[in-house]
Amino acid sequence: MLSVLKNAITKVNLADEPLAGHKIATDPVIEGLVNDLADEVMVMNESIEGIRKPQASLAEQSKKLIDHIGVLRGRPLYHNYIGTGAGRGPFVELEDGSVKMDLINGIGIHLMGHSNPRVMKAAIRGALSDIIMQGNLQPNMEYVKLAEKLVQIAGRKSRIKHAWFSTCGTMANENALKMARQKNSPAKLVFAMKNAFAGRSTMMAEITDNPAYKQGLPEYNEVLRIPNYDKKDPQSAEKALRAMKEQYAKNEKNVSCFSFEPMLGEGGFVPTPREFYVPMLDFCQQHKIAVWVDEVQTFARTGEFFAFESLDIGQYVDMVTIAKTVQLGATLYTEEYNPKPGLIAGTFSGGSTSMATGLEMLEMLEEGYLGPNGRIAQIHNRFVAGLNAINEGTCKGLVRDAGGMGLMLAFTPFDGTKDQVEALIKKLFNNGMIAFGCGKDPVRIRFLVPAVIQDHEIDLAVQIVEQTILQGL
């Protein structure tokens, strides 16, 4: 019995064959099969060429499905949307037979659009892994590679040294908050912007400045609000700093961090200049208040990997949180904020396919999408110019203040009331475009544009906005 055991151990130890996992990763037969599988799917996706109306024969069944999911969730879907699982670039096929131009992409998940062949191949690779979800106890190589990439790109213009995965932006934010509170213990309060959105957990709902998202929840009174940038007010930066100083004076030694989105999503996608943030960041640095940039929405979208690079505020950053485009959540942090063992963990770190596809998309971005003349900047400029042109022309004054950062765009339709925007979103949907709202006063139309959109597709998007606005309310 002992000798059998000894032989088994010896056999394993002496084997110098390539590891099975390495063979799977490099084997040409598997490579061919992955390519063939994705290519075959793409042949079918080729029938998706542009916007298509629903098919009468599918309408009834699709409506039943949409109603059914509403009953299961206890709340109807916002859009009459159930995807078939097929799409191409900015276009997605729905169960009612229609094809829509998707300019919201799951609120910013599908950075490379629908059915991107490279992303699909990376996803198949991820699915070939021995496990579906990776854990923080037993990671695989996808975990190593993605963490390495994130630390490398984040550390180029900041002091960030570490990355910790989670499964969504909310949890990445919770981890950041815990790190800030532990390092600056017993300080617990949080500086956060007016109109902030931070996620859906109890504490992130508290940081979020929207009463509709926390009806019936208790107030914990742990957030100190800072007024927003107002481009019409030259004193805006001064007012924000003053508010921060006043709040600090009342709560000295009890502020753990300053959490902010480089451009507020719920705040209406109003680009905010560096000069607005810098005085507050200086103040936080001086008082050892953690600077935590919530880039859950801005990451990979502003024309640089991080909006903190676009705004050139990397030297201030202690923690950055990301999610959405990278297909899982991550908290990135400096050596100083590296928490004590035990503070952050969790069973899941993320799915193998999420890690493989997140990494693939980051690598794709480095192939011409970034920088002042990169594709993201070109898309932004063409889209904004198109919207401005109709605002000057056929839709005079009805498509106001088009702008944003990179692939995050918004405009104010009509008078920017909630009812007008809700009605317009439904009409855009019926005319083949998927959009969403943002902001409060005014309410705006929001687009999270896929990086793969072509120039003629941007022109088509502007045309749809124009025609829909001209149909009136």
Ligand SMILES: Cc1ncc(COP(=O)(O)O)c(C=O)c1O
């Ligand atoms: C700025 C910001 N923070 C946090 C979150 C929450 O992320 P998740 O929905 O992945 O939990 C979001 C989501 O929209 C966000 O935009």
